[in-house]
Amino acid sequence: xxxxRAANQRQAYVFLAPWIFGALALTVGPMxxxxxxxxxxxxxxxxxxxxxxxxxxxxxxxxxRYLQSVKVTxxxxxxxxxxxxxxxxxxAMLLNTRAGSHGFYRAAFYxxxxxxxxxxxxxxxxxxxxxxxxxxAVLAGLGWHTPSWVDDPDFSxxxxxxxxxxxxxxxxxxxxxGLKQIxxxxxxxxxIDGAGPVxxxxxxxxxxxxxxxxxxxxxxxxHAFQAFTPAFVIxxxxxxxxxSDLFYTLYLFQVGFEDFxxxxxxxxxxxxxxxxxxxxxxxxxSARLWVFYDDDGGLDS
Amino acid sequence: MxxxxxxxxxxxxxxxxxxxxxxxxxxxxxSVKPPTEILSSLDLFPDEFVFDGYSKGWEGAAGIGxxxxxxxxxxxxxxxxxxNVLSCSLAAFAFARLExxxxxxxxxxxxxxxxxxxxxxxxxxxxxxxxAGLVNTFVPLILPKLLATEAFFVFLIIQFMRGIPxxxxxxxxxxxxxxxxxFWHVVLPLSKPALVTTSIFTFIWTWNDFFTQMVYLNxxxxxxxxxxxxxxVDTSSESNFGAMxxxxxxxxxxxxxxxLAFQRLLxxxxxxxxxxx
Numbered sequence: 001x002x003x004x005r006a007a008n009q010r011q012a013y014v015f016l017a018p019w020i021f022g023a024l025a026l027t028v029g030p031m032x033x034x035x036x037x038x039x040x041x042x043x044x045x046x047x048x049x050x051x052x053x054x055x056x057x058x059x060x061x062x063x064x065r066y067l068q069s070v071k072v073t074x075x076x077x078x079x080x081x082x083x084x085x086x087x088x089x090x091x092a093m094l095l096n097t098r099a100g101s102h103g104f105y106r107a108a109f110y111x112x113x114x115x116x117x118x119x120x121x122x123x124x125x126x127x128x129x130x131x132x133x134x135x136x137a138v139l140a141g142l143g144w145h146t147p148s149w150v151d152d153p154d155f156s157x158x159x160x161x162x163x164x165x166x167x168x169x170x171x172x173x174x175x176x177x178g179l180k181q182i183x184x185x186x187x188x189x190x191x192i193d194g195a196g197p198v199x200x201x202x203x204x205x206x207x208x209x210x211x212x213x214x215x216x217x218x219x220x221x222x223h224a225f226q227a228f229t230p231a232f233v234i235x236x237x238x239x240x241x242x243x244s245d246l247f248y249t250l251y252l253f254q255v256g257f258e259d260f261x262x263x264x265x266x267x268x269x270x271x272x273x274x275x276x277x278x279x280x281x282x283x284x285x286s287a288r289l290w291v292f293y294d295d296d297g298g299l300d301s
Numbered sequence: 302m303x304x305x306x307x308x309x310x311x312x313x314x315x316x317x318x319x320x321x322x323x324x325x326x327x328x329x330x331x332s333v334k335p336p337t338e339i340l341s342s343l344d345l346f347p348d349e350f351v352f353d354g355y356s357k358g359w360e361g362a363a364g365i366g367x368x369x370x371x372x373x374x375x376x377x378x379x380x381x382x383x384x385n386v387l388s389c390s391l392a393a394f395a396f397a398r399l400e401x402x403x404x405x406x407x408x409x410x411x412x413x414x415x416x417x418x419x420x421x422x423x424x425x426x427x428x429x430x431x432x433a434g435l436v437n438t439f440v441p442l443i444l445p446k447l448l449a450t451e452a453f454f455v456f457l458i459i460q461f462m463r464g465i466p467x468x469x470x471x472x473x474x475x476x477x478x479x480x481x482x483x484f485w486h487v488v489l490p491l492s493k494p495a496l497v498t499t500s501i502f503t504f505i506w507t508w509n510d511f512f513t514q515m516v517y518l519n520x521x522x523x524x525x526x527x528x529x530x531x532x533x534v535d536t537s538s539e540s541n542f543g544a545m546x547x548x549x550x551x552x553x554x555x556x557x558x559x560x561l562a563f564q565r566l567l568x569x570x571x572x573x574x575x576x577x578x
Contacts, residue, residue: 011480012401019392019411019455022448027414030425037424044428094314107564108318114556114567115325118509119527120549123534124328127546132340134327166321170571177572226418229511229527237534249512252420257516262424269420276418 038267043260055267066268068243069251072157076247077224080164085216088168092175093205106176113169122163122233126150129159129234150234153242160230160245171216178212179205207292214291218283225276228253248272325553332550336543354543355551362532363521367548370529373439377514377525378507380443385503386496388449393458394484398470414452419512427516441517446503454499457570461495462488498570501563505556526552 013020038055040048059066091109095102115121129135131148139146149155182205190200206213228249235245239254248268256265331339332354334347342348361367395401396408430441449455465488473483489496511527518528530552533545560567 009401012395012399015391015395018388019449022450026445026450030422033425105314119511119530120552123549124324137343173568173571266424272418273421
């Protein structure tokens with residue numbers, strides 16, 4: 001038996017070899033290097049020069065575009081994530097009412113999730129939201145006159161937010177799977193006790209669905225912090241009117257790969273990592289208050 | 302009464318589908334409109350069908366045709382699919398089936414990398430590939446996948462392998478199969494659904510990927526489809542609209558085909574593993 005175990009050990013590392021090599025050479029190693037670079041001034045061609053905390057100080061005291069990118073990205077995350085989750089939950093509930101016959105609708109609502117992240121979809125979006133585009137025409141028909149969204153600093157980000165919400169398919173499908181797990185008896189029992197649909201939604205559906213809401217919230221937030229393609233395309237490659245589409249990752253790209261200020265870009269990446277880690281940790285901690293687990297498993301992590 | 306409610310339900314769902322799919326339908330028709338009509342006319346249907354956009358767009362840029370961009374995208378996406386399926390299933394088998402001392406910590410590490418923003422490793426990775434003279438080749442786009450850096454798929458395959466009855470590989474072991482043969486002849490064939498899901502998502506995400514390809518590919522003859530489309534990003538002249546929308550429509554065709562062919566598997570893959578779209 002001991003021999004088998006030892007052999008198993010060795011074989012396990014044979015199977016893991018590519019993954020371990022990748023983890024060391026492309027994840028752990030680079031993380032250490034980028035942490036080091038974040039304290040340096042480095043342009044890719046000369047040796048990195050140690051500058052201590054200068055990059056981080058510059059970010060928050062002397063770089064208006066950086067602060068703008070933080071503002072734009074925060075707004076995007078804070079608005080698009082809840083909007084996307086609400087939309088996906090509503091559509092999932094709509095589809096959940098008639099079991100069995102929703103295959104076509106589920107697929108159709110899911111499709112933009114796959115297509116929407118592309119450059120092509122963002123180019124279409126830009127056309128839909130320009131001055132003569134269909135969106136403005138519909139709004140004008142309703143008596144609401146809007147400027148060319150993509151060219152107006154106050155509207156541009158909103159068109160990108162809507163592009164994000166349009167891709168609600170993935171969380172919707174996950175919600176739908178979660179809704180199907182809720183035992184029908186719970187709803188029946190509550191109905192017999194006189195609970196209406198609204199009350200059942202608040203007291204049965206939401207608590208039973210809370211682990212799925214939690215999962216979707218974490219995944220979508222992490223995803224939203226790193227949005228790039230729509231900001232690049234809709235902002236015309238520069239960050240949009242008055243930098244109103246200057247997403248964090250877009251600015252990081254400009255700093256690192258156009259200005260070759262790689263030390264500063266590394267520092268920016270580490271701040272992004274820190275923010276994502278903090279937000280995730282906060283959501284995980286808050287989960288104790290609002291995530292309800294049916295089994296007594298609780299949150300292990 | 303019941304059928305009335307069902308009709309209302311279908312009407313609401315159909316209205317939703319129309320809104321959600323409108324941008325794609327709009328693109329399909331815009332690609333065959335005369336360029337001047339695309340933004341000036343609100344009719345969805347063109348007055349006359351014009352295919353100039355396709356012929357003009359297909360010429361590409363700087364003497365490199367759009368066909369080349371498609372070929373490059375297929376090479377990158379195809380290479381990524383093979384690399385991901387191989388490396389991720391190897392790692393997943395170790396985590397799902399084998400006992401080894403560092404299993405707990407390594408698994409936790411892998412799950413953590415799911416949340417790691419790509420940007421933290423981007424610059425040192427770029428330096429490595431630049432030192433190795435591999436910038437402006439497809440290697441930086443495929444090699445990381447051969448090293449199972451996409452933890453999403455490792456996790457997806459682990460979850461699937463855990464559902465395969467252990468008795469099957471125990472029986473194989475008793476019959477004298479080595480671990481390698483058990484993996485290759487028993488577990489891997491049974492994991493086919495997870496491998497297909499991995500392939501499809503890898504293909505679509507690589508096909509859509511813009512950031513990495515823009516970072517690593519500089520020369521026009523290396524351009525992939527998203528980089529070809531990027532050439533249209535700063536054009537505001539109406540004369541280019543035809544080509545822009547024709548090529549955008551073509552760019553989405555492979556994804557639409559994949560989607561139509563595998564939609565059940567895709568949707569099921571998302572709902573069981575929680576993959577982002």
